[in-house]
Structures are given as structure tokens and as C-alpha cells.
Amino acid sequence: MERVGVLVVSYGSREAAMVDAFIRSNKYKVELYIADRQRNPFNLRRAEEHVVIPDLNINTIYRFAEKHRDKIDFGIVGPEKPIIEGIRDLIENNLGIPMICPTKEYALERSKVLQRILFQEVVPEVNPRFKVFYPKDYSSIEDVKRDLYKWLDELNNEVAVKPDAPAAGKGVGVWGDHFNTREELLEHFLANFKVGPVIVEEKIEGEESSFQAFCDGKHIVPLPETRDYKRAFDGDRGPNTGGMGTYKSRGYILPFMRPEDWEEEKRIIERIFEKLKGGGSNPNLRGMPFYEAFIHTGRGPMILENNSRPGDPEIIPILALLKDDFVDICFRMIEGSLTRIDIEDKAAVVVYKVPPTYGDYIKFFPEMVKRDEVGTPVILEEAENLSKKYGDNIRIYPGSMELREDGRCYALSSRAVAVLGISEDIQGAREIAMEGIKAIKGGALWHRNDIASRDHIERSIKHMEDLRRGIRWQFT
Ligand code: GLY
DSSP: OOEEEEEEEEHHOOOOOOOOHHTTSSSSEEEEEESSOOOOHHHHHHHSSEEOOOOOOOOHHHHHHTTTGGGGGGEESHHHHHHHHHHHHHHHHHHOOOESSSOOOGGGGGHHHHHHHHHHHHGGGOOOEEEEEEEGGGSSSSHHHHHHHHHHHHTTOEEEESSOOOOOSSSOBBBTTTSHHHHHHHHHHHHHHHTTTTEEEEESSSEEEEEEEOOSSSSSOOOOOBBOOOOEEETTTEEEEEEEEEEEEESSSSSTTHHHHHHHHHHHHHHHHHHHHHHSOOOOOOOEEEEEEEEETEEEEEEEEEESSSOOTTHHHHHHHHSSSHHHHHHHHHTTTOOOOOOOOOOOEEEEETTTTTHHHHHOGGGGSOOGGTTTTBBBBHHHHHHHHGGGGGEEEEOEEOOOOTOOOOEEOOEEEEEEESSSSSHHHHHHHHHHHHHHHTTBBBSOOOTTTTHHHHHHHHHHHHTTTTOOOOOO
């Protein structure tokens, strides 16, 4: 088998799933050089060389790549921070190692304002109404408050408040979800306004979906749509998180979408791609420049935000269902010849297990936390052994978790471990994922119980049917 060396810049479970996809290659012997945020037990076992870089500093990642440059054929990056800081530019320009992620210029998530301005130019019909408040334009809080309240009058208070700079989902506040009075909204606004521009945009009622695509600079290849579970608690309540789970249906669309919604999403992304590509091809876009959050309304999808990285956990089910060799997909992205990808026509569900401090669970539900388990080792073996029952239809991907000197795994502060279930339908996949989740013991970890549940999906379907008939829901 041909040997291939791959640099993986890893944050959590999403990259463990990438590592798994590489290792499963039956065409190449893949040697992995992993720059990781922690001593991830899954990655450690599979890496040729593994280094821990807790802040994923790009100069430290660069030095690791430089040390192994003769053995690395290409690199791939999961998390957004190194992409925004220019990891691709640094490594490609100085070491000549092709990187799979956009260059710094195309990391559009560095500024939500620039994104909105781009969408307004290219796809205004799907861009919510928005106004940007720049600190440089105001000399007093009273001035900005006056303009803000005027804008709130126009939008009837139904707004989302978003800081310009990335805040890992935590900076976004939504009327009715995160605040119910103008005073609360103002407090949230000012906390963000202290550090930079703030967008106040129309709140859109609908159901969210995640669009992802691989891109070689000439073509974009859309991947099946997934649903993210952004809020911490069951029933889509509580603080925003990085995502507590996801599901994908068979086929390319989600149960609450219509085929024309999918066609419209692809049209929107094509328009943005054409604009950024500027005709011909633009290899700087290589990677996943379009991981888009859409919100489906009665009038079709509208655009919420763009990221230049794969979704976590949304890419996990896709990677597990690739029929094509992941190494070949990467080579084709580098060559500019990626025109299609074959994906198994199965359903998949991912559920995350997280520590008590995550999503402020311990504050909201102190009585639910298993106090005697806090800080104890997390036992994965029983869940891993479920592969005897389910084969490749169950995967356990540790994320924010480290292997310590005592040979045991301990959860860190973020999403600790993802369990993926695969089946012919969503409910079958959910059952497998939940069995895996329940088999993981220790660390006082908790999870959402309604990821991909029948009730949750039926509610989304009903919500969309009502919205298409012009009926809005009152959320409490
Ligand atoms: N699941 C949300 C994200 O990756 O940003």
C-alpha cells in the first residue's frame, strides 16, 4: 500500500472522526501527525506523532509540521481559530505542504459584519434585515441606546444581537430566548459593544439546518444536510453550546425540508461561491469554505451564518458514511478535480456527552449532577464493546478528554465524547447512539435525551407546515 503522511490539526471529536476516516483507508497506509488540543485517547493510539498544543497556536503547529515536513503529504484543519489566524498561509507558503482549509482571507467567520455585507450584495433576498452598530460612531451610551431602540421599534423587538467577532456561539442573544425586556437586551448589547461592532438583525422564526460542502477551489460538492442541536437542554432550552448532537436522514435532505428548499440552498451557495471564486478557480477556497447555517421559513431558507470549517458534530455522520476513500477525496481537493462524492444512503445520529459545567448544567440542574462522580475517570470500554453487536454502525469519538499518566481518561471542560449510531432510519440510528451514550460511565457526564427523537422531528415538521401556511408559533 502507498504510504501517505497527514497532518491533522485537532480540537475534539470532529477530528477523531477525521482520524478514523483516514485510518479506514484500504488504499493507503496513512501515517498521522496530530497537533491536538489535548491527549485525546483516540488520536494518541492512532498517531505516528502526537503533540498537545492547548491553545492551538499556529506558530507551534507550524514548528510541529516543520519537524515532520519530509513525511507529511498534506494537512487538514478542523477548528476555526487556526484557520482564522492563517495556518494554511503559514504552512503552505513556508513548507510547501498543501493544506485542506481556506486561507485566512476566506475565513469569513472572522467577521459577522463582513458576512452580512457579502450576503447583502450576493443573495439579498435570503439575508435578514440587519443594522451594524460601530463603537466609533458613538460618543455616549445614550446615543447608541437611542439608535438601538429606534431599530428595535422598527423590528418590533424581534431581533438577534450578534457580536462581529467569533464568540463560539456564546455572544449571540435572541429576543424571547435570551432576553425578554429591552433592558436585558441592552445589557447583552453593551457587553459586546465594549469590544467591537455589534449586529442587530431581524429574528427569523423557523427550523435550522446545516449545509456543508467540500470544495477544491473549482467545484463545490454539497454533502447531505444535517440538523444541529445548539441549545444545551431538552426542548431546545438553555444556553447555546457548540452543539449537543446532530442527525441526518437517508438522502440529502432533512424530514422537515422539501426538495425545493435543498435546491434553493445550493443556488444560494453557488452564488456566494461564484462571487468568492471570481471566475475560473480559486484554490484559496480549498477545504470546507461553506458550512452554512440556514433557517427554514414559510418562504424558504434564509441564511444565518457562514463558517470555513466543518461542523462539529455535523461532519461526523458524513465522514462515517463516505463511500469514497477520504485520502482520495483530500487528494482531489488539492488537485482541483473533486466533482462528486459518493455517500452511503443511511441515517445517522450523533449524541454528545458533556461534563456538568458545560452549558451551565450544574447551575440549572444542581440536583441532577452525580456529585460523587465529578472528576472521576470516564470509562469508554463498555460503549466501545458495542461494536461487537453493531459493527461499524457505532463509533465512539472522544473529544475534550485526556488520557493521563494513570492510564485512565478524564473529561476536560468542553464536549467530552460523541457517540455515532448508523442505521436504515433515524430512529434506528438514535437507538444505537443512545445505547452507546448510556454505556459510557463516570465523570458525572450528561447528555440531551431528545436528539433526533421522534417527538422533536415531528415538532419540526409540524412547525414547517404551519409556517408554510402563514401560522407563526408563540414560543415560551
Ligand atoms: N455545531 C455547530 C458548529 O460546529 O459550529
